Amino acid sequence: MRRTAPMTWLTAAVLAAGALTACGGGSGGDKDTVEVAFIKDTNTKVTVRDDYIETVARAFEKANPGKKVKLIPIQASENDYYAKIQQMMRSPKTAPDLVYEDTFLINSDITAGLLRPLDDHLAGWADWKQFEPAAKAAARAQDGKTYGVPDGTDTRGLWFNKNIFKKAGLPQDWRPRTWDEVLDAARAVKRKVPGVIPLNVYTGKGAGEAAVMQGFEMLLYGTGKDQLYDPATKKWVTGSKGFRDSLEFIRTVYAEKLGPDVSDALSPNIQTNVATELMPEEKLAINLDGSWLGQQWQPKGGGKPWPEWPTVLGRTAFPTQTGAAPGRVSLAGGWTWSVPRQAQQPDLAWKLIETFQTRHNALEWCVRGAQIAVRKDVAADPAYLKSIPGIDFFTDLVQVSRYRPALPVYPKVSAAIGEAMEAVTSGDATPQKAAADYDEQLKSVVDGQVVAKP
């Protein structure tokens, strides 16, 4: 018996170590190859971004003989993508030369020293003048340096299905002025059009930042001034009424069964589900979502080609809680091209950024990806203005759009909000309890830099 003991201990150690260690693949430092890491949709049919990047990469190789672009598409949900690129960027062996960064995360990655400032390159780049000031600021860190070149922005609003609205006796030019009017419309759909999900608001941890930004913050930013972060005191807000009210809205949607089935709503696949199934199959009446949805229904590269969508869908701005000025709420985000600090070919990577952001290629991306242009010349281009129905509506929302607090700690705050939403949605906690739990978590996340706001 004695002899099996060391064996079993060894086995135990091997098994346990399996849980702890992970392997990473190495990547070469070939000086003629530039490696580009970007997110690929979890739905394999959606290839809009991949196709565009591929096109630009081939053009780059043609214009720069001898150079090669190696694409590293990372097929994952957003949260998993962030974790993946952060790990890749930590080591020179795995760091790509160019990385697609969500502005949501960029401040955090800059603080961690994962990215390179691009100011030297930007100074000598004529096209930079074409960028809107807000876009230039998107990737500017607290140290005043710029760490990324945005390739578009986005806004958020309500998409509604006119066919379903007709059946429910609701107006075709729907303009809700308060939260209650949104809920009332959803209740009308529930009463009159059975079998249809009245209203989708993303929620919970599964959808990640999509739930927090498209769902929660669209509500919170309409409840009053500085309900999340107080720029005057530079502190995060606890105990705000707006926070509880926003959670109450979420609770109402899911407790009254106005939203998708809770188990679907909390699934990480909900975004793909909504865009490629529920909306094209006309099973969803109202959807609080982003300006880019049209890319999913493009005839080429879209997850679910849907030629009729321009006539079926209407768009309207999301209202503030009680209709207070300016009456409309939108948040803006977007992605940038950035160069990791550990990149092996930073200069080649910059050249590729320039190629991505020529007027022609930038326009191409805005059209294909249903992006809102960040270059003035692209925004004025007739091809852009005609690119996709509703682009004028969403471009107009830029005026009222707000930005998330551009602070390194924001992703952690966002995770705490996601947990509060999930607790309320699943019925595990009341909005009061979830808000109190959030306050507690917030304090530890931001090291006590909080201010109470009634």
Next chain:
Amino acid sequence: MSRAAPTTTAYGTAGRGARPRRTALLRWSPLAPATVLLLLFLAGPIGYCVYIAFTDMQLTGQESASFVGLDNFRHAFGDPAFLNAVVLTLVFTLISSILGQNTLGLALAALMRRASRPVRTVTGAVVLTAWVLPEIVAGFLLYTFFERRGTLNAILDWLHLPSQNWLFTLPILAVSFANVWRGTAFSMLIYSAALSEIPQEVAESAEVDGASGRQRLWHVTLPMIRRSIGTNLMLNTLQTLSVFGLIWAMTRGGPGSRSQTLPVFMYDQAFLKSLIGYGTAVALLLLVVGALFSVVYLRLLREEV
């Protein structure tokens, strides 16, 4: 392994100290590459993990990590989410490993001894298939099985039984069943081997003495395969403690944290919340939980009949 005693006596007292040591070294030399590799790729990362567990290292949002002593561990024990994960891990291990895989594996092995050859072959193949499948594939299969619009509900509907939504209502049970489905083959194999080792005469003499089937099982079979039970329980438990892919694919630890066992909690903290230091500390605590189980089982094994 016997010591190199004969050689020493042959050479007398002069080379007594040096000689066996050299022989031992010589004997060890073929194992040297393996030892070096183990140290490099196993002890190395584990040592590094231990170091990280005492720092506040983050994946992002932090300029440099610093040494924080036992803070991560103190934080864990005051963290309701961690305690929740510990409880869920114990529930998961108890249901899926100790009750599920172990008992079912023994039952299958015992039944298969009496089954006809074709039945044995088919059952063996089916059970083994579940075990051979990669964890992530099994995870997705079981997700589609338990999902609200999945296979299980289709069957229940067809039988006019009420449908279930366990992935949402009882996720820990769903993932436990999944683990039983996946892991029973291992126990079955171990017990099949153990049962075939029982000498025919013992079973026969018990039968002649008039022992009933249950008595034979309790007084003859189980005591004779005690060691296999111990080994099997230990391997099963340790494997179950570290199950991640299956749960991640099926529920991601949700909804809320209703199926967030320690490995999932660890991943969530380390990679999604970027708290590498804290996540690693949790990993070490998971190691401790595994060690505690091992000690208990080793004790059980040692008590000779």
